[in-house]
Amino acid sequence: MNNHTNNDNVTVRTIDLVQKGLARRYKSEKRFKMIGLCAIIFSLLCLAGLFVSISGSGYTAFLQTKIELDVFLDPSVLNPNNLSGADFHGLVKRSFYNMFPEVKDRREKKKLFSLLSSGATYDLTDFVKANPGKIGETILLWVPADDDVDMLIKGHMNRDLPESERRLDDVQVSWITRLEKQAKIEKKFNTTFFTAGDSREPELAGIWGATCGSFYTLFITLVLSFPIGVAAAVYLEEFARKNRFTDVIEVNINNLAAVPSIVFGLLGLAVFLNFLGLPRSSSLVGGLVLSLMTLPTIIIAGRAALKSVPPSIREAALGVGASKTQMVAHHVLPLAMPGILTGTIIGMARALGETAPLLMIGMVAFIVDIPAGFTDPSTVLPVQIFLWADSPERAFMEKTSAAIMVLLLFLVVMNSAAVFLRKKYEQRW
Amino acid sequence: MKKVLLNVWVLVFIMGVGYVHAKSRDYISIVGSSTVYPFATVVAETFGKTTKFKTPKIESTGSGGGHKLFGSGVGVQYPDITNSSRRIKKSEVEKAAANGINEIVEVKIGYDGIVIANSKKAALMDLSVKDLFLALAASVPNPDGTPTVVPNPYKTWKSINAKLPEIAVEVLGPPPTSGTRDAFVELVMDEGGKKFDFINAMEKTDKKQFKTICRTIREDGAYIEAGENDNLIVQKLEANPNALGIFGFSFLDQNIDKIQGSSIDGVQPVFEAIANGSYPVSRPLLFYVKKAHVDQIPGIREFLKEFTSEKAWGSEGYLTDKGLIPMSADERKKYYDIANNLIPLNPSDL
Amino acid sequence: MPESPTPIKRRNQLVDRNIRDTVGQSSVPNPRMRCKNVSVYYNFGEKKAINNISLDIGQNEVIAMIGPSGCGKSTFIRCLNRMNDTIDGCRVEGQILLDETDIYDKKIDVVPLRAQVGMVFQKPNPFPKSIYDNIAYGPKIHGLVQNRQETDEVVEKSLKRAGLWNEVKDRLNQPGTGLSGGQQQRLCIARTIAVNPEVILMDEPCSALDPIATSIIEELIDELKQEYSIAIVTHSMQQASRVSQRTAYFHMGDLIEIGPTEQIFLNPLHELTNDYITGRFG
């Protein structure tokens, strides 16, 4: 209280001391800010680099080279009563050969036909089945070109290299050049990529099967791990008595969160497949395994979030006569929800990107059919990326990048959803 | 309200599990070798698109992993077919028999060549299995000629063979878990080792010692395990013209604009040379069918028919487009009959 | 059962500061709440915060609790509706009766107890919900209101009694945490009286209030005591003398003196009480 008089006597005033240290304090503040800024810029640059390099090599996958065929829907080939038995393959062949009347030799013909994807036949089949009324007419149909043609058109194969070093020889290139002049070959938006399942033909491969698989798997994961995780967190944090037993549980949960994910795959193999006999490769089992993996994350995040709710709120609720359950359900949990949601989203995002545990339960597999339910064999986006990255065909490279872009998009959507939900909660409370 | 939701949730879950349990499988389940995977998947896809059956599900588990799953039992939860880049082992057949699998149909589908390739920017290499053995074994015969082994002293190709260029030995190859590695060790390293008389003699007298010498790859950095992803090896070769890479023929086939396959013992790894057997590093590719599952799982017969059709595995078939080296017409005939008549393997043939 | 009365000391001859037995009449006939030999331990028995206190709260009475900071006033008042149950490692010994039933009995449900014995906390702690929901929450969970209209009435009435209505009537949907400290405290008072408790415990309800708001609360206390019993902790001796009939003086966990408010302030019997009210202590 008497500082003032003291200071007057000794002539050293607090303000002088403050002033002296001020420059240093500001400097260190500035330095700290700079470091933070640099960190942010660095991570943004890394992110941008990742995006640019991936989109740079992946965007071409969104376009697909297609060839326009004039197909005469020959009524003698296509019997409207028995379309399934019709020789669509022959029809496609004939139509394509008609565009190059000078190609007579059998070997040459084979080479010519290899410019078309095997998907051409399926496209024609689908078209005729959808428009049986068109039989007897001549139609124009854009069908997919072979992946080698696609690579050439997109410039991933160099036309100037000597013939022996290309997968397409000079004659084939000359045919393609001719089609280009006639505007019969064109890059079009690649709907197949977004609607098809996996395929060994890059031009027919799509991401939809894996997307559905991811969706089913994550759905199971969320439905299981969120309620169970929240319930466990609430119980441990709000109801369980703190004793050695709960300590052991806490240590174990923390351990589980750090266990390598492949271990959960092994566990899933032993329990869900071998013991419970659930179907291998199904998104149900995938979801179960991933929820085991996600649970500790959610529990830990949930407990931290619950802990951060101020005790005064609990007292307030109890003080007006709320029961413990009401206190938790009406006050504590809603306040902790943003934190729990963040933890959940982090856990789910990790689950979305996981492949290792799925290997053990057979989800790293070639699956063409789009899964229609939780028990159908299915794969997930990162596995699809892994499988494509491992395929010999050059054209799968751009598919890989494109699939990564889709995966990143999903992550962005998920995280935005998390931010949105959080905002909403925060407004309500 | 919340309670009701919770009950519904539990109920649905229990019912779901129960329902799943009772359900049978209506698609073929295939496991096994990653080398056969690219071929089996093409057949499966064609099969799925051209028949009324569902597309088979194919997992790439490696040959050993495939046999293990395949041999665990009979029933919908076990795979119907396993792919393999080597013949089934006697022990595997026995294990399967112990689990109630008595009849296994063995179908060979063709051959795969293992290539030793480098970037097109570098000179084509002309190697022998002996050169490769000397370059990659952990211990090699003493250069002074005495019949003893010393830790591999060779740093450059020229020091191994004066005809070879003066560049450091640097080989990217698959890890021990890979079937390609197994085949490479067996076909190149064993054969290379046998070029030395005392090692050759050892095969009879001390098989264990023989294997240790021939099959232990050096770990001083000259051999770099590049992971299972062969595409990655191709990319690394492109970036480093001095390095050689070891992988399956189909990756060479898909990347002939970037890499070239070294000739082994004077033979280039081209389609014809592998098919007629003159290229030394090639191995059979096979698959095994559990006979008890035929007619239980829909479509197995039809799948075998598709796989063994000329349009698939024939010399002009679509599998050759994917890099499969087809069998001779006679062999094809033999295995066509086995596959379509489901003639089981006789374990004593192994 | 009333204890044997402590012998009244002569005026001017105060009880020595080292004697910590309660001076004065701690019991009243027909009490609302009766505490017998209450001791409270914190940190699993490591720290004794309250030492053997016996005290009655009469019907329709306002009892004030005063004493230096940290002497155990809050701890004691929190025992009366078992708020100390929520603190890990806190143990209450002794007996506390509400209308002759032991509230620490195993069979006693704390939920109705706390509805009956309401509490206003030392630090304002509104729910992070709207002002309206803050008030409506208690009546809702106890089923005191059946529809929106009844709820509206309760909310309005409670806010008016706590002297907050005029300030917030236009923004009932805004969060209660957005109010000023004093407003928040009145909101908490309103929240407590909205459930119509029979005993109200107030832990420094006016510590953040200006004189006008304080006088509103004091009027409220006057009004409430017609029906209820009120225990109020306060650091303002003026307030204690204005609102209370009896006053208890706490010192380091001991109940030093209790008696009619007037007597405590004008004629304390204990040396410590005397020091405190004359400002020589704390």
Ligand SMILES: Nc1ncnc2c1ncn2[C@@H]1O[C@H](COP(=O)(O)OP(=O)(O)OP(=O)(O)O)[C@@H](O)[C@H]1O
């Ligand atoms: N949760 C707790 N854990 C441990 N000790 C506590 C706890 N709460 C209070 N105490 C201790 O108990 C004693 C009494 O505290 P209490 O809060 O009852 O004091 P008070 O009389 O209300 O003081 P004030 O007038 O400052 O509010 C203090 O010494 C305090 O440190």
Ligand SMILES: [Mg+2]
């Ligand atoms: Mg206090």
